[in-house]
Amino acid sequence: MTIRPSGRLENTPDGQDLILTRTYRAPIEDVWAGITESDRTARWFGPWKGEAGPGRTIQVQLAYEDEQPWTDFTIDACTPPRHLSLRTVDEHGSWHLEAELTEHDGLTELVFTHHLTSPEIAGEAGPGWEYYLDMLGAALSGTDHPDFADYYPAMRDYYVNAAPH
Numbered sequence: 494m495t496i497r498p499s500g501r502l503e504n505t506p507d508g509q510d511l512i513l514t515r516t517y518r519a520p521i522e523d524v525w526a527g528i529t530e531s532d533r534t535a536r537w538f539g540p541w542k543g544e545a546g547p548g549r550t551i552q553v554q555l556a557y558e559d560e561q562p563w564t565d566f567t568i569d570a571c572t573p574p575r576h577l578s579l580r581t582v583d584e585h586g587s588w589h590l591e592a593e594l595t596e597h598d599g600l601t602e603l604v605f606t607h608h609l610t611s612p613e614i615a616g617e618a619g620p621g622w623e624y625y626l627d628m629l630g631a632a633l634s635g636t637d638h639p640d641f642a643d644y645y646p647a648m649r650d651y652y653v654n655a656a657p658h
Contacts, residue, residue: 496627496643498651500619502612509656511607511618515626519633521596524603525574527633528592537628537638547571553581557628557641586611603629612656619652620645 500513517524527533531540539556550567569578577592589608594601624644631638
């Protein structure tokens with residue numbers, strides 16, 4: 494199956510933003526629950542534990558990654574059901590992630606932004622987030638999970654070459 498990449502890269506003063514947009518046939522509260530409630534995030538990304546809130550750190554299990562590691566995510570901002578901003582640091586660098594949600598006529602649009610401090614990771618991060626956001630869509634609709642092999646390495650070159658000059 495061929496899945497077309499949908500993200501874009503935009504230059505910022507701090508590097509580049511990887512931006513992906515998805516529209517889900519679900520109310521905003523359902524999509525919000527899908528990205529913030531541990532039993533719901535477990536269906537597409539991984540469960541989390543800890544006391545959530547701005548300025549607090551939670552532990553998230555990357556359930557669909559090799560070895561399913563747990564990693565710390567700090568919640569920078571949370572304005573239910575519209576905005577979530579998280580940050581984590583791992584061996585690949587600092588990952589600052591944001592989700593903005595809006596609802597129109599029973600459809601919820603999610604604009605996901607990964608603020609890249611190392612633009613070199615776009616070739617891996619782009620396909621990865623495409624996959625995870627489609628996993629979220631499958632979790633919301635109750636359909637089968639997509640196959641990561643349809644995303645990577647198939648989308649890698651698109652993201653490597655998507656950087657604005």
